[in-house]
Amino acid sequence: MINDWFWLLLPVAAASGWWVARRLHPEDQGDQEPSLHRYLEGVRYLLDDRTDDALQAFIEMVEVDHETFETHVILGRLFRRRGEVDRAIRIHQNLVARPSLKDEQRAQALNELGQDFLLAGVLDRAEAVFRELADSPHQAVPALKGLQHVYETQREWERAIEVGTRLKSHNVPNEHLRIAHYHCELATIALEHGDRTTASERSVHAEELVPGLSRALLIKSEIAEREDRIADAIAYGREAVARTPPLAPLVVPRLERLHQALPGENRLGQLEQTLEDLANSRGITVARIALMRLYRRTGRLDAALSELGMILSQRPVPTSGLLEAVRWMKILPAVQEYSVEFAAFEKALSDQLGSQHLYQCMNCGYQGRAHVWQCPSCRRWDTLRGLDFELDASTEEAEDALVREGTR
């Protein structure tokens, strides 16, 4: 037996459409018998749980006017939200085929159909529908957003830029941030092919749209590293993490590696200064752990212990900090006779860290282990932030600055 209330919309819409037909075409009263027969047949299908037959019977007989049109649009949407995309497509295709629709209604039905195709993953059909709509006076913005979704999924960044630029001209907010990331995607592809010139041009375009965009700075850091300009590479990396401190899990290992490549005796001193700044001024745990490692490596055990104390005073205590502490403590002479226990402790923490999500989307709460620039769940750009460190006042200020930047 049917157990969803919204199936009842079907006979209501059909009956209402039938009365519309009666009102609009009183001369065709003789044709009402077959319609009534078909209607009752639909109700019988519904009662017998033959839902697809019922759907077909009802949508075939509907004459569309303003009320029945809205009912059908809503019904199609309900099916789409439940993941029953084939049924949504049938309803919306049936609507689009109706010659009696006004231009505005046809555009709305087409947009719904495009959304169905998007969800079904039939991207070429979604693209065709949205392309047709994008130039029409109705539904142009939803259609352009649909196209944007298609091109982002297909990673066709040039086309995504074109569509984003059109959306920007419609004053859609945050498009400049999206377009900047499309340029960054193209820069990354260029770098993969060894094309530093194109990568550089793209990062400039990105920074023109969003000045100080951390991702563009990281691309510039990468280009500088490839050109052996290590000091520049470090400077860009530092600027990136200063602008967006929660990206530290991504940037700190890179800064550690770059400092190793610096010529001269003072390279560890420079690294220390960078890490101290990130740990003390911005409260970034990843930097504090790296600092603790550095102190230990250079024989300053008291300083290392002091950093460890600060890590252990955090709530929650980051697993990565605990793991680093255990790895260090197990080699101290005083605990050698507990080496088995320490090894077990290390493995337990390592397993826990291996199963943890390391990044979270600030917009929708999605969590994942790898950093990606576009959230796979809500599709917003540059919303993933590192989870494993404390956020103090200074980083919250930086977050506010980022949000202001994103909404400008």
Ligand SMILES: [Zn+2]
């Ligand atoms: Zn998200």
